[in-house]
Amino acid sequence: MTQKDITFVADFLTEHFNEAPExxxxxxxxxxxxxxxxxxxxxDDDLVSPPNTEGNQWFNFLKNSTHLKESPLLFxxxxxxxxxxVKRQMEGVIDQCLQxxxxxxxxxxxxxxxxSLYKTSQSEDSTQLFKLPFLWNDRxxxxxxxxxxxxxxxxxxxxxxxxxTDTSRSVSNGILAVEFGNFLNNSINESSDSRSVYYSCxxxxxxxxxxxxxxxxxxxxxxxxxRILAQLPLS
Numbered sequence: 516m517t518q519k520d521i522t523f524v525a526d527f528l529t530e531h532f533n534e535a536p537e538x539x540x541x542x543x544x545x546x547x548x549x550x551x552x553x554x555x556x557x558x559d560d561d562l563v564s565p566p567n568t569e570g571n572q573w574f575n576f577l578k579n580s581t582h583l584k585e586s587p588l589l590f591x592x593x594x595x596x597x598x599x600x601v602k603r604q605m606e607g608v609i610d611q612c613l614q615x616x617x618x619x620x621x622x623x624x625x626x627x628x629x630x631s632l633y634k635t636s637q638s639e640d641s642t643q644l645f646k647l648p649f650l651w652n653d654r655x656x657x658x659x660x661x662x663x664x665x666x667x668x669x670x671x672x673x674x675x676x677x678x679x680t681d682t683s684r685s686v687s688n689g690i691l692a693v694e695f696g697n698f699l700n701n702s703i704n705e706s707s708d709s710r711s712v713y714y715s716c717x718x719x720x721x722x723x724x725x726x727x728x729x730x731x732x733x734x735x736x737x738x739x740x741x742r743i744l745a746q747l748p749l750s
Contacts, residue, residue: 557599565595628678628688633665647673651721657681662719662727671695671713673729675749693747695731714743725749 553562568574574592577583590608593601632645649662661676672692679686695714714731722728731743 554598556597558597559600561595562597568594630676630688630690632674647716647719649720652680653724655724657684658686660721662721664716664719671715673716673719675727695745717742722746 553564577589583589590605593604646664647662651660651662652658653660657680659678659680663674663676664672665674672694674690674692677689679688695716714733717730717732719727719729725748727747727749729745729747731745733741
């Protein structure tokens with residue numbers, strides 16, 4: 516160890532492990548524990564070295580304010596407790612606050628429509644089929660859209676699901692699939708090559724109410740796969 520290392524350790528011990536006569540009646544060592552570590556212990560016991568709040572501007576401000584001192588909006592302060600204790604207290608308060616809205620919202624939600632997209636056997640992992648769900652709400656026409664792909668059986672297709680948000684209108688639900696095939700390859704390369712090159716969708720988002728932006732890649736296994744950014748009119 517260098518002299519600098521020894522000095523650093525000595526300064527640390529001097530600062531955090533001074534003798535504490537007020538702790539002599541307690542079991543264990545007669546010095547304060549490191550001040551940061553005591554806050555991280557997952558225990559309900561009081562801190563060995565609680566912070567000194569004397570002269571703290573925030574506490575003085577609360578003490579002198581009649582309204583704030585009794586306000587239920589302020590989280591109570593526990594100067595003798597660790598952060599783990601305070602965290603558990605706060606989680607309990609937050610859970611209590613969220614319970615009533617959860618009950619009210621849960622009772623108000625109901626199924627509007629059920630549409631079968633695909634069927635799988637019990638041996639298949641159905642979570643791998645549904646990818647890239649992106650939601651878009653067109654406030655002008657009161658329409659709600661969902662973009663998604665199903666990779667297992669249609670890697671070159673992107674699906675667009677439409678539903679009206681206005682329950683008074685008689686607009687039917689719609690779903691369509693857009694397939695990216697070799698026509699796209701020919702239009703880019705301006706070639707008469709008729710090889711079938713399909714593209715899978717890496718990502719898809721609505722650009723605005725009338726345009727969908729997609730990022731595509733070639734599905735064939737080869738180096739230098741093309742990446743294509745395409746914008747499609749929703750119409």
